[in-house]
Structures are given as C-alpha cells and as structure tokens.
Amino acid sequence: MNLSAFLLISRKKVKELETFSESKSRRWKNKEHTYKSFINYQFGAFQELRAALESMKHELLMTKRSYSKEFNYLGVKLKVLAEAAENYHAVLTENRKLYNEVQDLKGNIRVYCRIRPFLQGQSKKHTTIEYVGDDGELIVTNPLKQGKESRRLFKFNKVFSPATTQEEVFVDTRPLIRSVLDGYNVCIFAYGQTGSGKTYTMSGPNVLSKGDWGVNYRAVHDLFQISQSRRNSIYYEVSVQMVEIYNEQVRDLLSTGGSQKRLGIWNTAQPNGLAVPGASMHPVKSMTDVLEFMNIGLMNRATGATALNERSSRSHSVLTVHVRGTDSKTNALLRSSLHLVDLAGSERVDRSEATGERLREAQHINKSLSALGDVISALAQKSSHVPYRNSKLTQLLQSSLGGQAKTLMFVQLNPDVASYSETVSTLKFAERVSGVELGTARSNKEGKDVRELMDQVAYLKDTIARKDEEIERLQLLKANVNGAKRGLSSLCYDSSSPRRHSIGISKQSQGQSRARGSGFGEKAADMDNCSKYSDENSEAGSHQSMDDFRNRKQLSLPSKLSGRDSSQNLTEDIELVGFGDVDSEERLSDISDGGLSMGTETDGSICSVVEYTLFPEVAKPAETTPPNSTTADAIQAESTEGPSVSSKLPKAPLVFAKAGVDKIFSFVIEQ
Numbered sequence: 001m002n003l004s005a006f007l008l009i010s011r012k013k014v015k016e017l018e019t020f021s022e023s024k025s026r027r028w029k030n031k032e033h034t035y036k037s038f039i040n041y042q043f044g045a046f047q048e049l050r051a052a053l054e055s056m057k058h059e060l061l062m063t064k065r066s067y068s069k070e071f072n073y074l075g076v077k078l079k080v081l082a083e084a085a086e087n088y089h090a091v092l093t094e095n096r097k098l099y100n101e102v103q104d105l106k107g108n109i110r111v112y113c114r115i116r117p118f119l120q121g122q123s124k125k126h127t128t129i130e131y132v133g134d135d136g137e138l139i140v141t142n143p144l145k146q147g148k149e150s151r152r153l154f155k156f157n158k159v160f161s162p163a164t165t166q167e168e169v170f171v172d173t174r175p176l177i178r179s180v181l182d183g184y185n186v187c188i189f190a191y192g193q194t195g196s197g198k199t200y201t202m203s204g205p206n207v208l209s210k211g212d213w214g215v216n217y218r219a220v221h222d223l224f225q226i227s228q229s230r231r232n233s234i235y236y237e238v239s240v241q242m243v244e245i246y247n248e249q250v251r252d253l254l255s256t257g258g259s260q261k262r263l264g265i266w267n268t269a270q271p272n273g274l275a276v277p278g279a280s281m282h283p284v285k286s287m288t289d290v291l292e293f294m295n296i297g298l299m300n301r302a303t304g305a306t307a308l309n310e311r312s313s314r315s316h317s318v319l320t321v322h323v324r325g326t327d328s329k330t331n332a333l334l335r336s337s338l339h340l341v342d343l344a345g346s347e348r349v350d351r352s353e354a355t356g357e358r359l360r361e362a363q364h365i366n367k368s369l370s371a372l373g374d375v376i377s378a379l380a381q382k383s384s385h386v387p388y389r390n391s392k393l394t395q396l397l398q399s400s401l402g403g404q405a406k407t408l409m410f411v412q413l414n415p416d417v418a419s420y421s422e423t424v425s426t427l428k429f430a431e432r433v434s435g436v437e438l439g440t441a442r443s444n445k446e447g448k449d450v451r452e453l454m455d456q457v458a459y460l461k462d463t464i465a466r467k468d469e470e471i472e473r474l475q476l477l478k479a480n481v482n483g484a485k486r487g488l489s490s491l492c493y494d495s496s497s498p499r500r501h502s503i504g505i506s507k508q509s510q511g512q513s514r515a516r517g518s519g520f521g522e523k524a525a526d527m528d529n530c531s532k533y534s535d536e537n538s539e540a541g542s543h544q545s546m547d548d549f550r551n552r553k554q555l556s557l558p559s560k561l562s563g564r565d566s567s568q569n570l571t572e573d574i575e576l577v578g579f580g581d582v583d584s585e586e587r588l589s590d591i592s593d594g595g596l597s598m599g600t601e602t603d604g605s606i607c608s609v610v611e612y613t614l615f616p617e618v619a620k621p622a623e624t625t626p627p628n629s630t631t632a633d634a635i636q637a638e639s640t641e642g643p644s645v646s647s648k649l650p651k652a653p654l655v656f657a658k659a660g661v662d663k664i665f666s667f668v669i670e671q
C-alpha cells in the first residue's frame with residue numbers, strides 16, 4: 001500500500017513535470033521565434049547599413065577626389081598670388097617711380113597764376129586782365145594808359161581765371177601730394193600783394209565748409225586718404241609743425257608753453273629731416289587733428305594793420321607736414337615733408353604807406369621774398385650756387401626747394417586797375433622764378449645751344465630795357481632837379497630809400513645823366529614813371545648790401561674793363577648796362593654764381609623769352625647816328641625809336657665775354 005501510494009504520487013509528479021516541461025518548451029519556442037524574427041530584422045538593418053556604408057564610401061571617395069582636385073587648383077592659384085604678392089612691391093615702386101618721372105617731366109618748379117575776382121563794391125570796368133589763355137598765357141593791360149607800354153604778356157604753367165573754384169585749383173596740385181607720400185619734399189606757397197587772395201588760395205575763406213577749403217586743408221586731407229589706401233604696404237606716421245617768420249625771427253605757432261621763444265634754423269639737413277628742431281612737433285592721426293592745430297596756429301599768427309589791408313598778415317606762416325613711412329615688407333623708411341606757406345603781402349613799402357614798425361616789417365618781408373625769388377631763380381637756372389642763406393624763409397624751406405624737391409608757387413593777382421603796378425611787379429617776380437624750368441619736354445625740344453642763345457638774347461633785351469629805364473629815371477631826376485614842382489618829388493623819392501645810398505650814382509655819372517637827359521626835351525614824368533621809380537627804390541631795400549654788390553662786381557668786371565679808366569668807366573658801365581638798378585644786382589650775383597639769368601622782364605617793346613618765342617620781333621635796321629651827333633643824341637635816338645639791336649649790342653661783351661657775341665648777333669638778326 002505504501003508502494004502503491006508512492007507510485008501514485010510519483011505519477012502525479014511526473015504528470016506535473018510533463019505539464020511544466022510542455023509549457024516551458026512552448027515558451028522557449030516562442031522566445032526562439034521572437035529571437036529569430038529579431039535577428040532577421042537586425043540582419044536586414046545590417047544589410048541596409050552596409051549598402052549605405054558602401055554608397056558613403058563611394059561618395060567620400062568622390063569628394064576626396066574632387067577635394068584633392070580643388071586643392072591642387074587652389075595650390076596653383078595660391079602660387080600665382082604669391083608670385084603677384086612678391087611682385088607687388090616691385091610694381092608699386094616702379095609705379096611710384098614712373099609717376100614721379102611724369103611729375104618731373106612737368107617740371108620741378110611750377111608756377112600757377114590765380115586771379116582774384118572783383119570784390120563786392122569794386123568797379124568791374126577797370127580790370128587789368130585782358131586775356132587768360134588755357135595754355136598759361138596771360139595778358140595784363142593798363143586801361144588808363146595808351147600804347148605799347150600798357151600791354152604785357154606773361155606765360156606760366158597755368159593761369160586760373162577769377163571764376164576758378166577751389167576744387168579746380170586743387171586738381172592741378174593733387175599730384176604733388178602723392179609725391180610727398182612717395183618720399184619727395186614738396187613746397188607750395190602763395191605769393192602776391194596784400195589782399196590778392198593768398199590766404200584764400202592756401203586756407204580758404206571758411207574752414208567749416210569743405211567746398212571752400214583751400215590748398216592746405218585739401219592737401220592734408222588727400223595725404224591722409226592716400227596713406228590709408230596704402231596702409232597694407234606702407235605704414236605712415238604724420239606730424240605737423242607750424243612756425244611763422246616775422247621780422248626775420250622764427251616763432252613756433254603751436255607752442256603749448258605760452259612763451260614765444262625765437263627759434264634757430266639748422267642749415268644742414270638734420271638726420272630727422274627737421275629744419276627747425278626747436279619748434280614743437282605734433283603727431284596727427286586724422287584730418288580733425290590737423291584742423292585743430294592749424295586753427296591754433298592761425299590764431300597765434302601775428303597780424304597788423306597797413307593802409308592797404310586792415311588785417312593784413314605781416315608774417316610768413318609755414319605749416320610743415322612731416323611724413324614717415326615704413327614699408328611693411330622690407331621695413332625700409334621713407335621720410336618727406338610738405339611745406340605749405342602763406343607768404344606775407346608783397347606790396348611795396350611806399351604803397352603801403354608804412355612807417356616805423358610797419359616799415360621795418362615791410363623791409364623784412366621784401367628782403368625775404370626777394371631772397372626766395374633768388375633761390376628759385378637759381379634753381380630754375382640750375383645754378384651751381386643757390387643763395388639759401390640770405391633769409392630765414394629760404395633757410396627754412398631749403399630741404400623743399402631744389403634737389404629732388406618739387407615747388408609750386410601760386411601767383412595771386414588783384415585785377416583792380418589801381419593795383420596795376422603791383423600786378424606787373426608780381427608777374428615779373430613770378431616770371432623770373434619760372435623763366436627756365438618749363439619741363440624737360442620743352443628743353444628737349446629746344447637744343448641746348450638755341451636755348452642758351454635765347455637766354456642771351458633775352459638777357460640783352462633785358463639789359464637794353466634797363467638802360468632805357470635808367471635814362472628815363474635820369475630824365476626824371478633832371479626834371480626834379482630843375483624844380484619841376486608837381487609835388488612828384490615827395491612821391492618819387494624816398495629819402496630813406498636804401499637804393500639811393502647803396503647804388504650811389506657818382507657826381508660824374510649824374511653829370512653824364514644830365515647830359516643824356518637834356519637830349520630828351522623837357523618831357524614831364526607821369527605818375528607811372530614816378531611809381532615805377534619809387535618801386536625800384538623800395539625794392540632795393542630788400543637786396544644785398546652795396547658792399548656785397550661791389551665785391552661781386554669786382555670779381556666779375558676787372559678783366560672786362562681792362563685798359564680803361566676803371567673808376568670812371570665802372571660807374572658808366574654799371575649805368576649803361578643797367579647794373580645800376582636792383583634787378584641787375586641780382587643778375588650780377590647770378591653771373592658770379594656761375595649761371596646766366598634768364599632776365600625775362602617784359603617791357604613794351606622788350607619781350608621775355610616767352611614773348612619772344614611767341615611774337616618774334618622783326619629785327620629793326622641799325623640806327624644810323626650822324627657822325628657829329630652827341631652821345632646824348634644817340635641815346636635819345638635809341639630811347640625814342642625803341643630798342644634797336646645793333647645800337648645797343650656793343651655793351652653786351654661786358655657780360656657775355658665768353659658767350660660768343662657773333663653767334664648772338666647773327667641769331668638776333670635772323671630773328
């Protein structure tokens with residue numbers, strides 16, 4: 001029974017185990033199914049991934065190929081760029097060189113003439129400007145005078161009519177500003193009588209209006225613009241100095257200390273390129289900085305009153321912009337400076353009715369302007385000696401005048417007929433400084449010989465004109481001595497005139513003058529002669545001392561005067577050749593300096609080189625002097641008939657001993 005009970009239990013257990021095993025087997029089968037379907041799914045996904053991988057691999061390969069292709073292409077391009085960059089500096093340098101060569105071809109000394117319009121209230125009927133040509137020709141006329149004497153022709157690089165705007169004036173100045181950034185020293189200045197528009201041209205009437213800006217502001221503005229455009233290749237540093245020259249004393253206009261100490265000028269160029277190291281130097285980063293300094297400078301500038309202009313500036317103001325450029329590739333340094341000069345008025349001492357302190361100012365101004373004219377004239381004639389040391393102004397500007405430097409002069413004219421004599425004297429000054437240097441193109445065109453001869457002919461004509469003027473003056477002197485009481489004496493003769501003392505016409509020569517004067521009849525001198533005379537008197541005040549003159553003369557004349565009674569003939573020759581006047585002193589100094597003066601003064605029948613070229617005179621037949629006529633008669637004949645070539649030429653050998661007079665004769669006669 002126990003066994004059968006145990007068997008029953010065992011059977012029950014077996015049954016239970018069978019049931020359990022069955023359910024387990026079913027569960028496993030389910031699981032197996034699930035796994036199988038999962039594996040199938042995974043496999044499908046894997047297949048998909050594999051396909052995607054393959055396509056990506058392919059794509060990558062393609063991209064890699066195109067990338068390497070582009071990379072190679074870029075490499076080629078980069079190489080070209082690298083080569084271009086390599087050449088950039090060379091091209092830039094070449095470009096600059098060519099640009100400056102073009103500037104050089106235009107001439108390193110340029111003279112632009114600007115005519116001021118009539119101001120409100122001025123009568124436009126009586127203008128002295130008759131013709132303004134596009135090619136730089138200018139004819140001035142005296143409407144109150146008749147005849148040949150009243151018209152004069154001048155020629156400059158450019159003439160700006162009264163209607164020319166500030167912008168138009170600057171267009172022709174702009175190329176020089178680029179030259180400053182290329183390492184050239186540039187000097188721009190305005191010359192003219194008081195009220196002729198110097199400040200208008202250089203600074204402009206209103207600094208707040210850009211359209212009114214004068215050359216100064218426009219130049220500095222351009223300077224900054226160009227330096228910005230070049231900043232990748234050259235790093236520029238700009239600083240400014242502003243000084244004034246007043247009564248031959250240099251003063252800092254931008255001094256912050258308040259004390260206006262006098263400054264010294266270095267005669268030899270300093271390593272840092274500064275002519276006035278004592279003047280304060282202010283680094284500037286922008287146009288605004290410059291405007292600020294310029295305003296301070298203008299406020300500090302000395303002004304005084306004259307009869308011609310209430311607030312006439314009686315000093316020269318010089319704004320110097322120093323530029324230092326560092327080449328970003330080579331680290332090479334370039335240094336240059338731009339001098340912007342507003343000169344004091346050039347009116348004559350007598351006309352400005354100045355006395356005392358004003359007279360002293362005017363004499364200083366005349367002296368320095370005359371020295372400036374001498375320097376530029378010497379440079380234009382490529383003279384071996386350039387008299388920089390004769391004034392503070394020329395010492396200060398030395399680095400910007402001559403050599404590689406470029407100079408631009410604005411000649412300012414007042415068209416009013418009352419200013420006719422000043423206008424002519426301004427134009428004569430300008431013509432003297434611009435006479436020769438009209439550019440290489442011009443000098444290529446004319447052979448050296450021809451030009452030399454032209455110079456000599458012009459000089460001879462000038463000498464003849466001087467002689468005629470001298471005779472006229474002597475006639476006037478005679479009229480005065482004879483008691484011609486027209487109140488002219490006081491106007492014509494300035495007892496303080498340095499010239500009367502310095503030239504010192506000897507009694508003997510005065511006697512001769514009288515003899516000559518008597519041949520003219522008793523024609524009373526007109527006001528023009530009178531002002532001309534006093535002009536020259538006052539002009540003399542600005543020239544070198546008589547000692548200087550005598551020294552030079554002794555150097556150049558003895559050999560020419562050999563065999564003659566020197567004390568007598570010297571005076572005579574000075575007079576006859578026209579050396580008794582101021583301009584001739586300059587000429588003498590020019591000659592002793594080793595160069596010939598162009599002597600381009602025009603005077604009615606006497607033409608400048610330019611006039612001569614434009615309107616060649618027909619040679620007049622030689623004057624035939626009756627055998628028994630006196631010297632005075634002969635001179636009278638010369639004077640009344642105009643400059644007869646043959647009757648005046650015999651004086652020439654004094655000056656042109658080595659110049660081949662025969663050549664000159666034949667050339668003159670040919671012309």
Ligand SMILES: Nc1ncnc2c1ncn2[C@@H]1O[C@H](COP(=O)(O)OP(=O)(O)OP(=O)(O)O)[C@@H](O)[C@H]1O
Pocket residue numbers: 115116117119162192193194195196197198199200201205309311312313343344345412
């Ligand atoms: N081109 C011009 N257009 C209009 N007005 C002008 C021109 N040039 C000069 N003026 C006017 O003429 C007057 C005198 O000019 P400015 O003061 O420039 O002469 P200046 O030669 O500098 O005299 P100073 O020797 O006294 O300095 C001013 O009223 C000025 O505005």
